[in-house]
Amino acid sequence: MSENKTDNKKVRDDEIDLLDLFRNLGKALGRLGIAMSRAFLITSVFLLKRWLPLGLSIVLGIAVSYVLKTTSESFYTSDMILKSNAVSTSELISYINRLHTYSLEGNATAVSGAIALNSGESSNILDVSAFWIIDQSKDGIPDYIDYKSNHDVYDTNNIRMQDRLDVRVKIRSPQELAKVRDGIIQFIESDSLFQRKNRVRLRQNVEMLTRLNYDILQLDSLQKVKYFEETRNMQPKTGGQMIFLQEQKTQLVYTDIYDLYEKKQYMESNHELYKTIVTVLSDFSLPARRDNGAWYYGIKVIPLFFLITLILLLLLANRKKLEEVYKKY
Secondary structure, three states: OHHHHHHHHHHHHHHHHHHHHHHHHHHHHHHHHHHHHHHHHHHHHHHHHOHHHHHHHHHHHHHHHHHHHHHOOOOEEEEEEEEEOOOOHHHHHHHHHHHHHHHHOOOHHHHHHHHOOOHHHHOOEEEEEEEEEEEEOOOOOOOEEOOOOOOOOOOOOEEEEEEEEEEEEEEOOHHHHHHHHHHHHHHHHOOHHHHHHHHHHHHHHHHHHHHHHHHHHHHHHHHHHHHHHHHHOEEEOHHHOEEEOOOOOHHHHHHHHHHHHHHHHHHHHHHHHOOOOEEEEEOOOOOOOOOOOHHHHHHHHHHHHHHHHHHHHHHHHOHHHHHHHHHHO
16 A cells, blocks of 8 residues: 555656646746847837938948949859760769869969960950759759759759759850850860760760661561461461461560660660760850849848948947946956
């Protein structure tokens, strides 16, 4: 009996502790809600009382953004989609991003030598970068370009497309985009390792086409033999009746022949259309407007001016407390 009483007492104590925990948690959440509401109210009143200087900071930010737009040199961006025929996309992206490294280093001479432009033309190029194209849901359709290079390589649903890439150029004069495109293509096609890989690929394509043609002829001959044997085995007997001595299987050969023809057609189109190391799927387009317009500067300048003004207003509103702290310490 004493043990049962002890157990019952422990259960009641646990229930009381759990109730106290929920009560304390509820009180804490209530205090947090009141504190957040009070902070929101104080912040709203503070901003409303000082709407004039804050509004002027926004106007000043807009004005500075417009001045920066009119005084800064214009630049444009455009994208080109390349199909990689002979090398892996990762190799090609790494190779093209050499130009990005040259641009970051300000090495106009290296850029000029790489893409065969004179110094005046290469000075117009601010950056050349290559990026992965992402296919969402693995449906074979390109969905977006990974400009920030933050795609999770372990994501099995949204994958990097392995047969194409994006090349983005930042340039001062968009009229030079055609020369830049030709220079980038020449830069890729002139690599000796890429050239050897492409020659091997084309030779292997020819060998595969030869083998496919041979197999098609063999199956076609087999089809004729089977048809002859099946026809011969269907001999009319007495009474004009027909006796089938074996099952017709000629139709099975048709399927194999059609499969080989599909492979052959794919190999032929691939061999004829994609003979070079890369193929341009989508060329650079002439930009409709400059990239560094008023909005380009405004999204940086306006919040900065607003934040500086807000900090100054907070310091002025609490200057007496700050003075007391300064004198105390």
